[in-house]
Amino acid sequence: MNITIAPSVLSANFGEISEEIERVVEAGTPWIHLDVMDGSFVPNITFGAVAAKSFKKPKGAVFDAHLMVVHPERHIESFAKAGADIITVHAEATHHLHQTVQQIKKCGLKAAVALNPATSLEVLDWIYSELDMVLLMSVNPGWGGQQFIPAIYEKIEKLANKLNEQGLSIPIQVDGGIKPSTIRRAVSAGATNLVAGSAVFDNGSSVAEYHENIQALLQEAERGILDRSQIV
Numbered sequence: 274m275n276i277t278i279a280p281s282v283l284s285a286n287f288g289e290i291s292e293e294i295e296r297v298v299e300a301g302t303p304w305i306h307l308d309v310m311d312g313s314f315v316p317n318i319t320f321g322a323v324a325a326k327s328f329k330k331p332k333g334a335v336f337d338a339h340l341m342v343v344h345p346e347r348h349i350e351s352f353a354k355a356g357a358d359i360i361t362v363h364a365e366a367t368h369h370l371h372q373t374v375q376q377i378k379k380c381g382l383k384a385a386v387a388l389n390p391a392t393s394l395e396v397l398d399w400i401y402s403e404l405d406m407v408l409l410m411s412v413n414p415g416w417g418g419q420q421f422i423p424a425i426y427e428k429i430e431k432l433a434n435k436l437n438e439q440g441l442s443i444p445i446q447v448d449g450g451i452k453p454s455t456i457r458r459a460v461s462a463g464a465t466n467l468v469a470g471s472a473v474f475d476n477g478s479s480v481a482e483y484h485e486n487i488q489a490l491l492q493e494a495e496r497g498i499l500d501r502s503q504i505v
């Protein structure tokens with residue numbers, strides 16, 4: 274599976290969010306990760322569907338809405354209308370995970386489930402076949418710019434093995450602390466979709482600088498692919 278870098282707009286300049294999205298798409302990364310925080314599931318508040326609807330979506334872009342909100346089932350329809358292509362809900366945030374996943378699919382969108390660092394993979398055991406992607410948090414959600422939690426490398430590997438056993442080839446998205454220094458090991462463990470906020474947006478503000486930051490990640494990811502091909 275190809276490696277996807279998913280810039281998280283959490284670290285972008287919110288004053289010109291549509292332009293920032295356009296820049297990273299132009300820099301070669303059409304997968305845009307929208308971090309939605311409600312001040313309850315996580316302490317921070319970012320934006321909701323009303324604001325997301327105003328983000329201009331470049332042609333060919335994918336909007337991936339990571340809902341760090343309690344009762345995400347209440348917001349699925351509005352994010353579908355706001356232009357999301359894939360919605361990720363936290364297993365910890367909904368009582369009826371299976372039903373919530375079905376709700377996303379009924380809206381015609383791809384469905385993904387996110388797990389906090391301390392949440393066991395077992396919660397996915399009975400819904401793997403329903404999922405279009407799994408998101409493993411490699412930091413505790415709520416802020417950008419945190420350190421990757423090293424125990425998650427093993428969790429990625431376990432998830433990759435489980436998916437393999439079941440014959441499923443869906444992306445493993447990893448979110449938090451992805452930098453040139455962590456991406457290689459995450460990819461060699463089996464991650465294929467890497468969310469990167471600060472690593473993309475913190476150094477620079479132009480298409481050329483974002484391109485450079487993305488290339489630095491991809492270069493290390495390539496090494497991770499090689500490492501993995503020697504393991505599996």
Ligand code: DX5
Nearest residue numbers: 283414415417418450470471
């Ligand atoms: C954390 C968010 C992440 C965050 C990643 O709660 O879900 O998407 O923006 O930021 P970095 O890449 O800076 O760790």
Ligand code: ZN
Nearest residue numbers: 308339448468
């Ligand atoms: Zn995220």
